[in-house]
Amino acid sequence: MIIRDLLQLGYEKIEEFNKERTAAKLLLSGLLEMSYSDMFINFDKEITNEKAEEYLELLDFYVLENVPIQYLVGSTNFYGRRFNVDERVLIPRPETEYLVDKVIKKLPNDLKVLEIGTGSGCIGITLNLEKNYQVDATDIDEDALAVAETNSKINEADVNFIQSDLYENVKGKYDLIISNPPYVSETDEVEDSVLFEPEIALYSDYFGTMHLSLIILGAVKHLNDGGMIILEHGHKHGLYIQMFVSHFIPEYRAFTLKDLQGKYRYSVIRKRGSVWKRDK
Ligand SMILES: C[S@@+](CC[C@H](N)C(=O)[O-])C[C@H]1O[C@@H](n2cnc3c(N)ncnc32)[C@H](O)[C@@H]1O
CATH class of the missing domain: 3.40.50.150 (Vaccinia Virus protein VP39)
Structure with missing residues (x-):
């Protein structure tokens, strides 16, 4: 599967549960260790089935159990810098x-x-x-x-x-x-x-x-x-x-x-x- 299609699946899941749309791209960019812009530049890049499954499983924790997306990604941005959070x-x-x-x-x-x-x-x-x-x-x-x-x-x-x-x-x-x-x-x-x-x-x-x-x-x-x-x-x-x-x-x-x-x-x-x- 390519990044674009996986992100689309993420958006659909988020919409189904009426949650924050940006969470889909935040989680995927965190999981792929790419900035948003790198992710969009590489939209047609193939990713492994294991990564795709991991993404959808983590997204379930967010939509079904309300686990904060920052904990799932393991980091957040503060004043332009990355801070690990758990x-x-x-x-x-x-x-x-x-x-x-x-x-x-x-x-x-x-x-x-x-x-x-x-x-x-x-x-x-x-x-x-x-x-x-x-x-x-x-x-x-x-x-x-x-x-x-x-x-x-x-x-x-x-x-x-x-x-x-x-x-x-x-x-x-x-x-x-x-x-x-x-x-x-x-x-x-x-x-x-x-x-x-x-x-x-x-x-x-x-x-x-x-x-x-x-x-x-x-x-x-x-x-x-x-x-x-x-x-x-x-x-x-x-x-x-x-x-x-x-x-x-x-x-x-x-x-x-x-x-x-x-x-x-x-x-x-x-x-x-x-x-x-x-x-x-
Ligand atoms: C609301 S958090 C703030 C964390 C961070 N400064 C921020 O703004 O995101 C409060 C922090 O105070 C710490 N804390 C709680 N009681 C404390 C105490 N008696 N003395 C020192 N730190 C304490 C907690 O462990 C927690 O990390």
Whole structure:
């Protein structure tokens, strides 16, 4: 069978189950280890029956059981780079990519950065490579750290990984503390595909606020003068963070910002009246 015909079979299966059409080409390009453009250039190339069967079987896992396509392919794209992903780590989301893009475009160079809860390593590795930031990246989960370390190697980044429950094994001070922590509440409804992702990456007590609160409180003694905390959070957490900061660390101020869908999904927390070292 040629690539074109196999992809057509994939599209038909996807349509039958009313799923994301792009999944068919994402899975096939991943399986053939070809970029989309290489795949389309080689549309008339023959592939083995075994590969074709493997493709259709994997596609069944997607359409029938909702296994995320990125886990089936074993990788995803984040800020133009390939990151390996499997059931040990959360699949990086476009909202996180958007946040990282804002950091890259708006913050100065040469910052010392701590990322808490690195998962696949997508945030820390991208900031190291795009901004040359000196990054320490933590995760409580050794399995997740193993994935992040592999991703750091394949992308030729220079990130220091630390196994740590929040700040437990963190010694230094930083200009930026950034985190996309677990913030889903047990009471939230989640899509079926999310059930394949690690619970430790998703859920946080007290309606999803526990990790956010502990990261904010602990940051105070790990921030350099003029430093900042940047958090990704649920769309219902913005007001909570504003009140938490003004009550527990009133010398700081939280600004809550919208994502591309217009939802309040990020907070920037900074000491009132502070400026970057290099702005002084
Ligand atoms: C929502 S995922 C974010 C992963 C990645 N940074 C991203 O944005 O795609 C949260 C990560 O925090 C880690 N985590 C959970 N509890 C933690 C804790 N107490 N200390 C450090 N990391 C923790 C999880 O293992 C998971 O990798």
